[in-house]
Ligand code: HEM
């Protein structure tokens with residue numbers, strides 16, 4: 001295709017120029033992508049074609065306007081002996097260049113309206129998933145099958161801080177991806193728990209703000225299986241850049257298998273609370289949970305961030321009566337960034353992380369908060 | 380300070396040239412009190428311009444810190460929260476500290492001289508509206524040293540991130556915004572009263588220079604929307620300290636309401652930053668084309684219709700909040716409509732150059748670059764107006780590219796063009812043309828290397844306001860950062876050019892430019908401390 005060829009030439013030119021200018025080898029995964037992706041849904045393809053139409057309209061107008069300008073700059077310069085004419089008005093020309101753009105815009109508005117209407121029709125869905133933005137992770141609740149989990153960044157902190165090599169999906173990988181079946185209309189009910197986030201997957205052309213107190217709707221009908229990656233698109237605080245979205249589109253059979261697995265795993269988790277846990281076991285699990293769910297705010301060393309997130313190390317509340325400590329973690333503090341972790345973590349995880357906080361960072365109280373105790377509170 | 384010398388030389392000329400201030404033999408007071416108590420529009424204009432330059436450099440340093448962090452993927456220099464503070468402060472300082480005061484400074488200097496008035500209509504108010512600003516911005520910058528840091532919620536400060544979840548410094552931010560707002564409203568009142576009441580006989584409205592027209596319309600926009608901004612920050616203050624829940628869903632409030640109110644201010648605000656730029660360019664292009672501006676009256680009508688439309692398009696910044704389909708369509712159509720009068724302006728400028736007799740001094744270079752690069756920003760604006768496609772562009776680097784194209788080679792280039800255009804009138808000396816051109820070319824190249832690649836990373840899917848990014852965006856980000864440093868450091872040349880223009884004697888004629896038309900070119904260079912104390916004859 002002609003367009004591909006010319007963008008290829010442009011691309012290789014820019015590449016050479018940059019290498020020459022910067023003396024840095026382009027990083028292995030950088031791909032100099034110039035344009036929007038077409039995506040994998042009917043909607044995303046019509047969005048792409050709208051984008052290309054309006055782009056070429058702009059290019060044509062630019063060529064004409066800048067062309068006339070360049071002509072004047074070259075030929076109507078004083079150093080060439082150009083004499084200034086003295087026309088400075090022409091009603092017909094002025095009417096023409098008002099009407100013609102209006103006609104072009106009307107031509108553009110028609111297909112745009114049609115696409116927008118389709119995007120807004122989220123009726124007759126096969127599967128409904130509630131998507132909730134939290135600082136800084138996503139929660140997916142499958143309304144029909146009861147599957148419910150959180151999805152947060154999986155890139156290790158060492159990669160972010162440059163202590164180890166960055167891998168291919170740096171910052172675009174999560175622990176638990178959202179899984180949906182191919183060819184089914186999946187409706188998303190999008191909301192948020194704390195501040196505004198925005199759920200965006202470019203390959204689906206879906207971007208909808210997740211707003212506390214509101215439920216926004218959007219939908220997708222993916223045409224191909226595969227893994228699609230996106231990011232939160234609304235500034236939501238410190239780790240806004242670190243809450244990616246990964247969607248795995250599976251075949252119908254694989255999706256059913258996955259659903260079963262999830263339901264089994266959830267039952268398993270609930271059972272683990274009945275087991276007797278030792279302090280050491282709880283500390284190991286607790287540290288894992290802490291690093292994943294709490295360290296973003298309270299920091300790995302428990303010292304917090306002055307003025308924003310309190311230190312847990314040496315906190316009278318953490319050192320004191322377990323009841324108050326458990327209450328804060330389970331129910332959060334309304335009106336602050338401290339979320340309620342009651343539904344986010346299992347009883348075992350909650351017990352482990354609270355135990356961990358009470359015994360880590362040198363202030364060992366030696367007490368154990370048992371999972372069964374938390375399980376009772378959770379009911 | 381330099382401006383003292385400038386007026387000294389103005390006084391020296393007093394005897395030789397017939398200035399119009401024969402009755403007023405007093406020059407300016409001496410020392411610091413001259414600046415503190417001055418009611419002279421030229422002094423106040425100079426102070427605004429110096430202030431704006433200082434803010435431009437401050438905000439620019441923040442931008443360079445941001446670009447340093449983004450040079451490579453990974454967190455190298457700063458923590459994410461500090462990064463957010465930098466983007467927020469950079470945006471606020473550039474919008475409220477650099478661009479707006481620069482235009483007010485130009486208005487102060489030029490509006491009285493262009494319409495043939497002796498000064499601004501309300502000189503004491505004028506003094507006050509300037510002197511509020513240093514306090515407002517000191518307060519804002521001081522928040523950087525507070526516990527919890529400076530505001531970190533973006534220059535659009537969406538609630539509840541800026542209320543319930545904000546650092547304690549947000550209260551100081553709110554007071555600073557109030558002060559800036561008061562300053563802008565007083566400045567705007569002054570501009571309107573001056574233009575409507577201080578014109579000499581014969582200076583009818585349809586003879587006003589376009590810079591004056593665009594400022595008149597801008598001043599009305601300011602008066603209409605600054606109180607809305609004050610309202611929204613006051614609602615925030617109430618939510619934070621007085622237990623209301625305007626924007627908190629938990630208390631029955633509505634976070635989307637914040638965005639509606641903010642953008643009802645915010646969209647006209649972007650036109651506040653561009654209409655005076657249209658005015659500047661409409662002065663410069665005819666001068667260096669040696670030809671009258673094409674379509675003067677259609678320029679006035681286009682500016683007015685842009686100003687009107689700017690009040691009914693605000694929700695194009697909110698296409699993804701989940702408005703009903705009808706709302707979405709209305710704001711899409713209204714936004715597309717804005718491209719029409721904007722197009723008319725561009726066509727008029729091109730038609731002015733067409734069959735002119737052009738020369739390319741520094742102001743003209745900046746003005747031509749303005750027309751081309753602003754149009755590129757206008758094109759991406761038109762693309763953003765298409766709601767279904769905006770779902771892909773919104774909150775990505777594509778938007779960052781769009782508004783930097785309209786603001787940097789748009790508003791900022793027009794301010795630089797204006798500075799070079801009127802410097803000889805202000806200082807009495809020509810600046811060094813070679814150095815001016817060097818400054819222009821470095822800026823022009825720097826700007827495009829910085830912002831053009833942002834279109835590409837935006838389309839490829841890079842969200843804005845992130846301190847770290849996925850690997851596929853690495854190369855273009857490195858290119859952008861290099862461009863930013865080229866642009867940033869070439870601004871030192873701008874300062875050098877201004878200072879050396881003030882210091883180096885190179886006497887300018889009253890007309891300064893061969894093709895210049897207008898009252899400001901009938902007074903000597905430098906313009907004496909008092910001009911048009913007797914009204915000029917206008918025919
Ligand atoms: C042809 C005229 C223009 C059109 C159609 C247009 C359209 C738009 C649209 C639709 C957006 C929202 C994009 C998004 O967030 O998804 C936007 C953003 C923006 N525009 Fe324009 N625009 C135009 C001219 C201007 C001008 C003249 C300025 C300022 C000098 C400007 C400054 C901005 C800024 C600052 C933003 C970003 C605000 C933010 O989210 O931080 N635009 N524009």
Ligand SMILES: [Cu+2]
Nearest residue numbers: 232234236240
């Ligand atoms: Cu976010």
Ligand SMILES: [Cu+2]
Nearest residue numbers: 646649695696
């Ligand atoms: Cu706007």
